[in-house]
Amino acid sequence: xxxxxxxxxxxxxxxxxxxxxxxxxxxxxxxxxxxxxxxxxxxxxxxxxxxxxxxxxxxxxxxxxxxxxxxxxxxxxxxxxxxxxxxxxxxxxxxxxxxxxxxxxxxxxxxxxxxxxxxxxxxxxxxxxxxxxxxxxxxxxxxxxxxxxxxxxxxxxxxxxxxxxxxxxxxxxxxxxxxxxxxxxxxxxxxxxxxxxxxxxxxxxxxxxxxxxxxxxxxxxxxxxxxxxxxxxxxxxxxxxxxxxxxxxxxxxxxxxxxxxxxxxxxxxxxxxxxxxxxxxxxxxxxx
Amino acid sequence: xxxxxxxxxxxxxxxxxxxxxxxxxxxxxxxxxxxxxxxxxxxxxxxxxxxxxxxxxxxxxxxxxxxxxxxxxxxxxxxxxxxxxxxxxxxxxxxxxxxxxxxxxxxxxxxxxxxxxxxxxxxxxxxxxxxxxxxxxxxxxxxxxxxxxxxxxxxxxxxxxxxxxxxxxxxxxxxxxxxxxxxxxxxxxxxxxxxxxxxxxxxxxxxxxxxxxxxxxxxxxxxxxxxxxxxxxxxxxxxxxxxxxxxxxxxxxxxxxxxxxxxxxxxxxxxxxxxxxx
Numbered sequence: 001x002x003x004x005x006x007x008x009x010x011x012x013x014x015x016x017x018x019x020x021x022x023x024x025x026x027x028x029x030x031x032x033x034x035x036x037x038x039x040x041x042x043x044x045x046x047x048x049x050x051x052x053x054x055x056x057x058x059x060x061x062x063x064x065x066x067x068x069x070x071x072x073x074x075x076x077x078x079x080x081x082x083x084x085x086x087x088x089x090x091x092x093x094x095x096x097x098x099x100x101x102x103x104x105x106x107x108x109x110x111x112x113x114x115x116x117x118x119x120x121x122x123x124x125x126x127x128x129x130x131x132x133x134x135x136x137x138x139x140x141x142x143x144x145x146x147x148x149x150x151x152x153x154x155x156x157x158x159x160x161x162x163x164x165x166x167x168x169x170x171x172x173x174x175x176x177x178x179x180x181x182x183x184x185x186x187x188x189x190x191x192x193x194x195x196x197x198x199x200x201x202x203x204x205x206x207x208x209x210x211x212x213x214x215x216x217x218x219x220x221x222x223x224x225x226x227x228x229x230x231x232x233x234x235x236x237x238x239x240x241x242x243x244x245x246x247x248x249x250x251x252x253x254x255x256x257x258x259x260x261x262x263x264x265x266x267x268x269x270x271x272x273x274x275x276x277x278x279x280x281x282x283x284x285x286x287x288x
Numbered sequence: 289x290x291x292x293x294x295x296x297x298x299x300x301x302x303x304x305x306x307x308x309x310x311x312x313x314x315x316x317x318x319x320x321x322x323x324x325x326x327x328x329x330x331x332x333x334x335x336x337x338x339x340x341x342x343x344x345x346x347x348x349x350x351x352x353x354x355x356x357x358x359x360x361x362x363x364x365x366x367x368x369x370x371x372x373x374x375x376x377x378x379x380x381x382x383x384x385x386x387x388x389x390x391x392x393x394x395x396x397x398x399x400x401x402x403x404x405x406x407x408x409x410x411x412x413x414x415x416x417x418x419x420x421x422x423x424x425x426x427x428x429x430x431x432x433x434x435x436x437x438x439x440x441x442x443x444x445x446x447x448x449x450x451x452x453x454x455x456x457x458x459x460x461x462x463x464x465x466x467x468x469x470x471x472x473x474x475x476x477x478x479x480x481x482x483x484x485x486x487x488x489x490x491x492x493x494x495x496x497x498x499x500x501x502x503x504x505x506x507x508x509x510x511x512x513x514x515x516x517x518x519x520x521x522x523x524x525x526x527x528x529x530x531x532x533x534x535x536x537x538x539x540x541x542x543x544x545x546x547x548x549x550x551x552x553x554x555x556x557x558x559x560x561x562x563x564x565x566x
Contacts, residue, residue: 006463013465017380020372024439025393027432031400031408038411090307098304107308109555114315116547118493120524121540125318127527154314161311185297208399215401217496218524242403242496249410249500264407268400275399 035268039261051262057228057244059256066263068230072145072238073214073270075231076224079149080156080213085206087153088160092205095161096168097190115158123219126151131223140235143225148238151223152216156209163208167201168194200281207278211271217242241267319544326541329534335542339506343522344532348539350508354423354516357509358502359491361427362434367484369431370438374480377439378446379468398436402496405433409501421515426502433497434487441486445479446472478557485554489547495520519543 043051046064054065091111099107130150135142171194179189195202225237226247239247245260245267252260337347373390381387409429419425449472457467473480495518503515504525517525519539526536 010463010465014380017372017376020369021376021390022393023369024373024397024435025390027435028393028396028400030412031397031404031432034408034412034416035404087307087311090304091311094304094308098301099308107312109551110312110315112555113548113551114311116489116493116551117315117318118495118520118523118543118547120493120495120520120527121318121322121543124523124527124536124540125321128533129321157311157314185293187297187300188293191300211399211401215403217401217403217406222528242401245403245407246496246499249407261407261411264404268404271399271401271404272396275396279395 032268035261035264038258039263039265042255042258042262043265045255051259052266057259059248059252059259062255064255064259064262066241066244066266068228069239069241069244069263070266071230072224073240073242073267075145075238076148076152076220076240077210077213079145079234080152081206081210083149083153084156084160084209084213088157088205088209089164089202091157092161092164092168092202093190093195095165097186097194111158111161114154115162119155119216119219120222122151122155123222126219126223134235138235141225141237143223143237144235145224145231145238146234148220148224148240149234151219152213155216155219156212159212160205160209163205164198164202167198167205170201171197200284204278204281207274207281211274211278214240214267214270214274215242217246221246241270319548322537322540322544325534326537326539326544329538330541334538338508339522342531343506343526343535345535348519348522348535348542350506351517351519351522351539352542354502354509355492355518355520357423358427358430358498358516358518359488361423361512362430362491363484363488365428365431366434366438366487370435370483371442371480373435373439374442374446375468375473377443379464379472394436394439397432398440402433402494405429405497406500408432409497414501420513421501421503421505422513423502423509423516424512426498426516426518429497429501430491430494433494434490437487437490438483441483442476442480445476445483448479449475478560482554482557485550485557489550489554492518492543492546492550493520494518495524499524 042064046062051064051066052070053067054063055067056063056065057069095104095107095111126147130147131142133142134140134144134147138146175193175197176189179193180186184192220240221243224239224243226239226243227237228239231238241263244263248256249260334347335352336349338349339351340346373394377387377390406429409425413419413425413428414421417425453471453475454467457471462470498518499521502518502521504517504521505515506517507514509516519542523536523539523543526532526539
């Protein structure tokens with residue numbers, strides 16, 4: 001028999017847990033609220049077109065154009081994907097199809113460890129080892145779109161690998177057996193059967209990797225050169241949305257600070273679109 | 289021209305092998321560089337002494353203390369909240385529109401980049417709530433940031449506890465709460481701890497969200513309202529401002545050693561839980 005005391009406790013526990021559960025939503029709401037409160041007024045004051053499509057960022061003199069940074073953020077994201085997606089997918093396929101149980105025991109944790117290395121360490125090693133090589137052999141200052149894409153490409157590997165791997169592993173074994181039984185080679189099975197069946201998960205891993213690349217800050221500041229213009233080549237320096245915020249937040253005030261929050265609003269919108277697409281892609285698979 | 293599918297097969301296997309090898313070697317190279325360059329300045333004195341001349345000389349003791357308390361406080365807030373949410377999602381409700389909403393919140397929080405957390409923590413905790421750059425503001429910001437990790441891993445861990453365990457407990461007359469705390473949680477403990485270890489790692493590595501909420505004071509934080517500089521922030525400042533590469537490498541070595549041991553523990557716990565029920 002449940003005593004009345006225990007019943008009261010149950011109700012209390014249930015209530016507390018419900019409150020806890022909604023804290024995440026509440027925090028999400030707070031984050032949006034405060035970024036928007038600080039960032040939106042400038043859109044009305046200076047004009048949406050002035051901010052989104054403006055080329056000139058001189059916040060202390062009333063110019064808040066972040067168009068070059070939006071373009072730069074997109075460029076490094078695509079660059080990171082060009083490097084991280086093929087490499088990450090290859091690793092995921094190797095891990096799921098070729099490594100075997102024994103290989104996985106060693107490989108999986110080391111690949112997960114890549115995610116644990118602090119992003120500042122990636123940035124620093126980029127400065128010390130990649131920047132001089134690019135300056136020496138390809139020209140420019142070395143702080144460039146190419147360097148940033150390389151560093152970010154490595155940084156998104158864990159995301160791409162782990163989500164693609166899960167997608168590949170969720171393909172039923174019978175698909176593989178069917179293909180192999182018809183005389184297909186292992187690679188034909190992987191390439192024509194397993195990867196196509198897992199494609200929505202793989203796609204989601206690329207999109208989430210893009211989200212990681214767009215949002216990365218400290219590593220990008222260290223290797224991107226932070227110049228305020230649209231890079232005209234892969235060896236040109238650039239400044240992303242995230243670096244703009246982090247470089248100036250510590251000393252900004254008034255309209256200048258609001259400009260940084262406006263940058264944050266644009267960043268948040270881009271991230272939300274990417275997350276939405278990733279969720280949509282994953283959910284479509286579930287429905288199917 | 290017809291290519292022999294067998295040679296394509298061999299070639300593809302070789303390529304995939306090379307890709308995996310390359311990726312692992314990136315990790316090995318990173319760790320080796322940090323070890324080789326950092327070991328020269330890494331000793332007990334470096335860990336236990338105060339920095340001098342902006343960190344050019346001396347050690348990182350205040351940063352270690354600052355990092356420790358940031359981790360401790362963030363966990364103090366985030367662990368009960370996260371675990372509570374996971375219990376709510378798995379034990380106290382059925383899948384409904386409400387749980388979908390909660391999951392949407394958790395997923396969205398997980399996707400928010402750290403600089404946005406930094407912006408939010410700066411305007412909300414530091415300025416609006418007048419906490420200033422402080423340990424408290426930093427740990428509250430980190431609480432929100434690690435919450436999704438704790439919720440997701442705890443949920444997975446709780447879900448992996450076989451339903452029969454619960455049925456037995458209920459059949460003995462236990463209430464829902466008794467079943468949760470005495471049967472489900474002990475079984476799920478390794479998985480929950482894994483999530484907690486991973487969030488510790490995340491807090492230690494974080495820079496963007498911490499530097500704008502906890503600040504970067506080099507003094508030893510002695511109260512919740514003191515600013516402090518975590519090891520990751522210290523490393524960033526040393527490296528970016530070119531103060532001392534030697535000390536930067538040594539700080540990175542401490543960071544990497546901690547991350548390595550955290551991941552080892554997390555992996556060990558994870559391994560235990562998967563071998564238990566399968």
